[in-house]
Amino acid sequence: MSDVPGESGIPQGLGGVLEPQVLEIPAANVRSSLAELENQASQVLNRLEYVKGAVEQQQQNPIPITPGFLQPDKKPTAEVLSTLETLISQLDVDEEPEFVLPPLDDAAQLAVITHSIASYLTSLDRQHLSRIVSKIVSDTNRWLSHMFRFMDCSTSYYRDSAECILYSVRLAIANRFPESVDNRLSQLQNATLYISENSSLFALQNTCRFIGLPVANIRTVPCNVITVARGTMDASELQKMIATDVEAGKVPLFVMADLGSSVCGEVDNLAVIRNVCNLSNVWLHCQGHCLAALAVTKGTLTGIKAIPDSMTLNLGNWLGMSGVPCVLMYKQIPTSMLTLFDVDPILSNRLTALSLWTIMQTMGVDAISERIFMAFDSCRQMHEMLSKIEGVKIWSKAPRQEAGKSFRALLNSPINYCILFESAIPVVVFQFDGTCAEKNAATNEVTASVGSEADVSVESQLPSDAVDSKTKDEPTSKSNISSYFDRLNGWLGQILLRDCSQLNLEIINHSLHGTCIRYSPFAPGYGELLPLSEVIESVGQFIEAQIEILLATVKHKARFNQLVAESPVLRLIELNDWAGLGSVHYVPEGWETLLTDQAKTELNRLNSALVEMLKAHDGAFSLGEGTDGLICVRFGMVTSETDVEELLDLVIQTGLKIQENSKILDTMSEILKKGIEAATMDLQREADEKLWQDGILRQVPLVGRVVNWWSPPIKESGVKGRSLNLTQGVVESTENIYKYHMQMTAKPNQLPGNKNPPTPLVQTPISADGGESLHSRNPSASSQLSSGQSVDRTVSTVQQQHPQQAQSNVIAGGDTTAPATTAALAQ
Structure with missing residues (x-):
């Protein structure tokens, strides 16, 4: 029996021995x-x-509660x-x-x-199943090796890419330490693994814990900082780190190269890294979406010596399907090494190839290649479209362009291994930066004009990183990027996720560039939804319209901050979760020194009423709350035609209108209070005078009847009621009401033939001491005025605003024969 496995990864002679026994x-x-x-x-x-x-x-x-124990009765x-x-x-x-x-x-x-x-x-039966699995794996291995240009290889199938990394590290261990198990375990503790700092460490760390390697044995290789190869693994640093570890008695074991799986889709220089690994006998493993480009090439592939020792094929994402396993392709090694970590060397991790075996035949090589090609081509179209939009910064790598050749023509021609990976981009990462060349002069001028304002936050103005075109292409740390731009990009991302659902977009937080938007066509369930050129073109027009709004908002923000700083009644509020033009707090003059708890409550009511009235005028206004608990007015996004001064003037005039209405209510409340006091005092005084005039005997129950019969009282000597005339601001006696059975008021423009009613016998003028109040102390005043209705000193308006409190003439006390339509003064 041969020690070298066949295409299925099992001994070639095994199938021939077992096959005759199968029933x-x-x-x-x-x-x-x-x-x-x-x-x-x-x-x-x-x-x-x-x-x-x-x-x-x-x-x-709702979901029924599952019992703690399995029920004895069966369910349908x-x-x-x-x-x-x-x-x-x-x-x-x-x-x-x-x-x-x-x-x-x-x-x-x-x-x-x-x-x-x-x-x-x-x-x-196990023998029968072994024959089936051998056939399925052999066919799948042969098809994949031809499609991805990896000849004389073996394949294994796993749930995800993390398991592929685990098994590739096991293969590296078996290949590097072919001695006895005891010797292998003793040397394994000194093994070192290398990964780029742009790659995710989680899978490799989990692999170390699973195998028993110290996590400290993982070496993070720095990335290149030059513009051309930014974000890729620095091969010279890798070589230095390997040499240093060898001198320290370590055993360089495993290097993982990244070909498009990072956030921005950087591609490591596979040819250079391959040479470094060959010099030190290190296992080279590759992963990333750019490996899918191997399946779309039709021409001759040169530079084939750069093939790694193993690579992960994430076919589920590349084909946009669920239920497809990840494939680990690796060079052929002896069977004893291959089955070192397998519990079942024949069936382990091979039966899962059935799903891949079925869909590869169902789709065919042309359909598979076309689906992958469309994904790469959509990224190229997205990159080209975004590069033409002013105000968009693209952080992912640009695709390599060949003069006079389209992407499809490039794939149909002989192409180098590394050039192929540089031409196929798997992701597009972009963001709004607001540092357009045409707007730099204007924004710098505005920034300089407001830079001396001490009370205006620098963060709320135009960002300080948008001033020098010479350095705008250089990466900056996250701490130097304005949080305001992060909020703007977050707003842009939410809009795109809502209105451009046909694209697989996501909002990411980049460690260097802040909030960005990422497009990746390689996702499960996305295979039949790849966007066409017309869709990408329409999305580009939509993005351009949103970028114009963002540019206008950034342009007007500095002017907005300046006008707010100059206003005596507006205060700038910084909201960390708001991406609009800004937010202000309306504070009437003189109230800043009276910010007690009750004053803050009144200010919140005033600003709430202000927002309600503004929202009726324009939906761009909304209600916000600052870190100090004060309610503020939030301004949304604006366009280039927006007049910021007009917007702020609208806020100020609306606030003054609410103040004026609240002042009138305060005056009326004070007049009612004074009127009640004056009416009560007059009635009490007249009652005392009548008591002395009539005598005490008339007040005794039985004696009073005799006295009244003997000496009847004067008919009009009864106590007169009092009515409050809000129009004239006086408390009047009510004899005219009882005489004419109606409320009558003298009119200034009376016709010659008509007579004015007689003047009441008693008229007590009143005045409001609290009429100078700037804002109502009545809790219901602001909420009732939020509808925007004005308040006059007329009787009808008072009845509309407080029907239970006032009428034109409100009666207190008086004779029991008063009309039923009158009412008593309310407290």
Whole structure:
């Protein structure tokens, strides 16, 4: 038996020994069983795929509480699947109902169904199953090796890329330490692993913990800082670190190169790193989306010596399908090393290739290549479109351009291994920067004019990093980037996520550049949704319109801050979560020195009423709250035609209007209070005078009747009531009301033939001492005035605002024969 494995990764002679012992199963039974399984699996997938339809009904029927112990009674299959649908469809309260699971095309559905078939195949006899797996893995290995130009290789299949890294490190260990197990374990503690600082350390750290290596053995290699190769692994630093570790008695074991899997899609120089690894006998592993470009090349691929020892093929993301395993392709090694870490050397991690075996035949090599090509081409189109928009900064690498050749023509021609990776970009990372050349002069002038204002925050003005075009292309640390620009980019990202859902966009927080927007077409469930050229063109027009709004907002912000600083009634409020023009707090003159708790409450009511009136005028205004708990007016995004002075003047005039209305209510309240006091004093005085005039005997119950019979009292000597005339500001006696049975007021423009009513016998003028108040102390005043209605000193307006408190003539006390339409003064 040969020690070198075949294409399936198992000894070649094994299948020949076991195959004659396999019992044949009737083909009709196999077809019937698989067809039934496929039918049932398809029905379940269809139910889960359209789980949104049941969301509204399930919101009323929450998930039943699962008992702690398994119930003895069995449940129907439909009930169990219904419970599963309920679990999947549970959404947060703030989220809108949507399809939770991505849609499946025919190939993706087949990939998911084959997982059920693979589980079903495990019930076969082991010898029979081994023959099936050998055939599936052999075919898949051969197809992948030809498609990705990795000849004489072996393949393994895992759940994700983290497991591929784990197994590749195991292969490096088996290749580097072929001695006995005891000797291998003793030397393993000195093994070192190398990774770029731009790559994620999580998977490699988890691998070290799983194998038993110290996490400190991981070496982070610095990246290049020059513009051409920025963000890629520095091969010279890698060589120095390896030499240093060798001198220190360490064993360089594993180097992981990144080909487009980082945030900005940087591609390490594979040829140079390959030479460094060859000099030190280090295992080179590659991962990244750029490896998918190997499947779309039609011409001859040169520089083939740069092939790594192993690489991860994330076909699930590249084909946009769920249920497709990650493939680890690696150079052939002896069987004893290959099966060193496998519990089952024959079937371990190979049966999962069934889903890939089925969809590769279903799609064909042309469809697979075309889908990957469309993903790369959409990135190139996005990069070209964004590079033409003023105000957009692209941080991902630009695709390599060949004069006179399109991307497809470049792939159909002979191409170098490294040039291929530089031409295919897997992601586009961009952000709004606001440092356009045309606007630098104007923004610098405005910034200089307001830079001396001590009370205006520098962060709220135009960012300090938008002043020098010479240094705008240099990367800066996160601490030097204005948080205001991060908020602007966050706003832009939210708008794009909402209105451009046909693109796979996400908002990221870059360690150097702050908040950015990232487009990546390589995502599960995105295979059939790749954007066409027309879609990208329309998205470009939409982005350009939003960038114009952002540029206008940045342009007007400095002027906005200056005008707010000069206003006596507006105060600038910094909100860390607001990306609009800014926010202000309206403070009437003289109130800053009276910021007690009650005064703050009144200011909040005033600003709340102000926002309500402004929102009725323009929806761009909204209510905010500062860090000190004071409510403020937030200004949204503006356009280039917006007049900032007019906006602020609108706020000030609306605030003054609310103040004036509140002042009138204060005056009326004070008049009512004074009127009640004056009426009470007059009535009390007249009652005392009447008592002395009539005598005490008239007040005794039985004696009073005799006295009144003997000497009847004067008919009009009764106590007169009092009415409050709000128009004239006097308290009047009510004899005219009782005489004419109506309220009558003298008119200035009376006709000659008409007579004015007689003047009341008693008239007591009153005045409001609290009429100079700037803002109402009445808690209901601001809320009632928020509708924007003005208040006059007329009786009708008072009745409208406080129908329970005032009428034109409000009566207090008086004879019991007063009309029923009158009312008493209310406190």
